[in-house]
Amino acid sequence: MSQPYVTEEQAAMTAVRRASQLASSVFNKLVKAETLTKDDKSPVTIADFAAQAVISTILHNAFPTDLIVGEEDASELRSPNNAEEREMRERIISLANEALTSELMLGDNPTWGIGPGTAKSDSEILDAIDRGNYQGGSQGRMWTIDPIDGTKGFLRGDQYAVCVSLIVDAQVHVGVLGCPNLQKNPEHPEEGNGCMFVAIRGQGTRQMTLSGSNPTFVKIPPTNSPESLFLLESVDPSHSSHSFNSTVSNLLKITQPSVRMDSQAKYGSLARSGGIYMRMPTGAGYKEKIWDHAPGSIIIEEAGGVVSDSRGEPLNFGLGRTLGDNFGVIACGKDTHSGVLTAVQQALQEEKSKA
Numbered sequence: 001m002s003q004p005y006v007t008e009e010q011a012a013m014t015a016v017r018r019a020s021q022l023a024s025s026v027f028n029k030l031v032k033a034e035t036l037t038k039d040d041k042s043p044v045t046i047a048d049f050a051a052q053a054v055i056s057t058i059l060h061n062a063f064p065t066d067l068i069v070g071e072e073d074a075s076e077l078r079s080p081n082n083a084e085e086r087e088m089r090e091r092i093i094s095l096a097n098e099a100l101t102s103e104l105m106l107g108d109n110p111t112w113g114i115g116p117g118t119a120k121s122d123s124e125i126l127d128a129i130d131r132g133n134y135q136g137g138s139q140g141r142m143w144t145i146d147p148i149d150g151t152k153g154f155l156r157g158d159q160y161a162v163c164v165s166l167i168v169d170a171q172v173h174v175g176v177l178g179c180p181n182l183q184k185n186p187e188h189p190e191e192g193n194g195c196m197f198v199a200i201r202g203q204g205t206r207q208m209t210l211s212g213s214n215p216t217f218v219k220i221p222p223t224n225s226p227e228s229l230f231l232l233e234s235v236d237p238s239h240s241s242h243s244f245n246s247t248v249s250n251l252l253k254i255t256q257p258s259v260r261m262d263s264q265a266k267y268g269s270l271a272r273s274g275g276i277y278m279r280m281p282t283g284a285g286y287k288e289k290i291w292d293h294a295p296g297s298i299i300i301e302e303a304g305g306v307v308s309d310s311r312g313e314p315l316n317f318g319l320g321r322t323l324g325d326n327f328g329v330i331a332c333g334k335d336t337h338s339g340v341l342t343a344v345q346q347a348l349q350e351e352k353s354k355a
């Protein structure tokens with residue numbers, strides 16, 4: 001019998017690959033003026049909408065009864081107010097169709113609505129984006145889509161990630177991260193950028209090129225000495241408290257500077273090169289979204305790591321579109337987790353006693 005979730009993994013890889021190619025090609029021709037402002041004030045690009053349309057179309061064709069929790073919704077696109085918005089909508093639809101209709105590659109299945117001659121109508125593309133409106137929950141099968149995670153990094157030409165996961169009964173079973181700007185091999189930068197991290201529960205984490213070649217299993221390297229430790233954190237201090245992280249870093253006697261990186265590329269980088277990813281709330285009451293952590297968490301766990309909140313509890317992907325009350329996220333190797341947790345809890349106590 002074949003291993004479970006292999007077809008799901010393949011559909012997710014196909015979706016992430018096509019969406020990553022779309023994102024890179026939009027970046028190369030990027031006209032920043034086309035960026036809209038979302039309710040939560042984070043920038044949304046044409047690539048974001050088009051990539052969600054591509055991923056959602058493929059997943060829906062592959063698994064028609066599965067539900068989808070996607071970051072974007074198409075309401076802004078359905079009733080364009082002016083010529084500029086109409087043009088943007090046309091660009092999104094044509095970009096999505098370009099990505100869906102490109103030649104089939106190894107692993108692509110034509111029944112997933114892809115390949116030459118499969119162009120979708122405008123309403124099919126908008127419906128595909130809106131199919132990501134599921135509210136989430138603790139039962140059944142649901143996919144998460146973050147079409148472009150780290151939108152700010154994307155716009156800067158830095159790190160971003162195309163992120164898909166499959167959650168079954170609140171447990172992540174498949175995770176795929178496409179990282180077009182992440183070095184294929186940090187030891188050999190001359191090999192260039194563009195990699196994909198893929199994990200199925202119980203079957204390990206693999207890294208490969210975006211086209212799926214050179215798959216290799218990755219494991220979080222053991223921490224040989226405190227000097228080798230370093231923190232991974234968001235570039236944007238409004239997403240995660242840099243000052244809290246530096247308190248923890250001092251408690252752990254970390255001497256190396258923190259590595260700041262946008263998006264779930266942090267999880268991919270940790271899975272192969274180590275580090276401690278800390279994401280502590282800034283006090284603004286923000287609730288973390290499941291699509292920002294579900295794919296990354298399985299990539300870490302299957303690479304031999306642990307992902308928890310600051311109480312040491314696993315992240316709960318069954319509460320809806322968010323992770324609920326924000327107790328932060330800690331991801332690292334098994335050998336460092338308990339020490340990091342103790343330091344985080346001590347730093348929280350210190351903060352409390354100062355308040």
Ligand SMILES: Nc1ncnc2c1ncn2[C@@H]1O[C@H](COP(=O)(O)O)[C@@H](OP(=O)(O)O)[C@H]1O
Pocket residue numbers: 042071146148149150151152233234235236238239240261262263264282284286288289292
């Ligand atoms: N106040 C906040 N606290 C924590 N995360 C936030 C936030 N505001 C937005 N985010 C999330 O942080 C993600 C980026 O994470 P990072 O800082 O690690 O790059 C954003 O994803 P998008 O870029 O997909 O919107 C967004 O979902």
Ligand SMILES: [Mg+2]
Pocket residue numbers: 146148149150291292
């Ligand atoms: Mg995101």
